[in-house]
Amino acid sequence: MSPSDASDSAVLPEYLLDSVSLLSKKWHPAIVRCLADTTGCSFSDIEDRLDGVSAKVLTDALSELQAYEIIERREVSQSPLRVSYTLTERGEELNEVIASLADWGETHLAAPATERVVLVAEDNPRVNEMHTTWLEEEYTVRTASDGEETLRRLDSDVGVVVLDRRMPGPSGDEVLDWIRSQQYDIRVVMATSEDVDLDLLDMRFDDYLTRSSVDWRN
Template identity: 70%
Template sequence: MTEFDSGRSTGTPESLLESASLLSKKWHPAIVRCLEDGDGLGFSDLEQRLDGISAKVLTDALEELQKYDIIARKEVSQRPLRVEYTLTDRGTDLETVIESLADWGETYLEDDQTETVVLIADDDRRISAMHTTWLDDEYTVRTAHDGEETLRELDTDVDVLVLDRRMPGLSGDEVLDWLRSQRYDARVVMVTSEDPDLDLLDMEFDEYLTKPVVKDDLRAVVADLVERSEYDDQLQQYLALRSKLAVLQAETPIEDLESREEYERLLNRLDALDATSDDIADAAPETLDRISLPEPQ
């Protein structure tokens, strides 16, 4: 068992890790605070109060908070169907914790709210030093030189992870799997010297760069991902899938791609997101240009 398999191996209680994971999700504390008055709010009421949340993200968040018995769902009427959400006793206790955290943040973190943290994980110290030099004029940059050190440096302060895919010990693939399993809301740039292949389809990164990385490309990708962190989950997923598709189409013969079921699934997922998201037009034009798809031959 590796260090990251269990909170007990590091002396950290599982209950603390699970609680931190729950509270680290962007909208969960906000939903709890909206419901603190105890009168109950409907779905549309929450949408109006939580500026910027999508219907899907709100639905998912409400379902998870119900699973933990933090909120209760009550059917007020059947025709038309109307439900209201209220805090349970457990949720009321959690709201007290959230309020204390908010007060602590206002006291000690107010001056650091604009800080953006980039973690560069690469076993080649020359490369990590070079990438740090390219980025440290705009961001707070941390470095790690193997998979285990990357896990130690990862926390909810990290906005963007520049991740070498091949590192000693834990690989970049394993670090990425752990990061997503812990539900950290960090954007990930996967960096490798290998040519991209269809195994990328099952990996939850946001951008992919092939070594040697060019300064302007790295700076543009990091700036893009910092901006993407403000988008809703659906738009972030769409842009990540489109980035993968652009890389694969640029590097792999189209006839090879079209013979693979994974490629067809990617196209279907992208089409579904493109058809249902009203927010895609809100993405930065330079982002869409950079991950534009090749013209059909």
């Protein structure tokens, strides 16, 4: 096998490593994306758009991209000196590669959106249904009709519990005590049709609502 054949069959050919090295430099892809779909940008325009880049680092990056014929520097005027940077044809092709990498990263590497789960614990089916209708467009809603089912449906994914204070089985008060004993990071909204009483002073809920309270979603 000739040296040329060995190079062609390499798992990581030299030109691929060179391409990766070029794109791995922090500001190179950013500059290419900054210049994409423009008729040209001045040095100060690029500096303003790339938050955190120093003038020296930007100067060096622009010079290197010019050496690779990825960008072109043109003098717009000499007195005062004004220059404009644009992508070359080679730069336009590289921009498509960078855009594809960005799409791939968004699909496969981006952290998934955190699911927001609300558990509605209420023994009245109509109230359960009402809360679910209010919330399901913005949250994942779980429902429970008594204390036992509430405890079974509770886990660390739940962010908020709307808790009927007087539901069957373990009461809402007892479920609240259990949630706090487990040290779950869960907000508890205690809901009831009863009048407020002095027992509430010792209860560790985040909000207390009566049946007449208006939309508590915010």
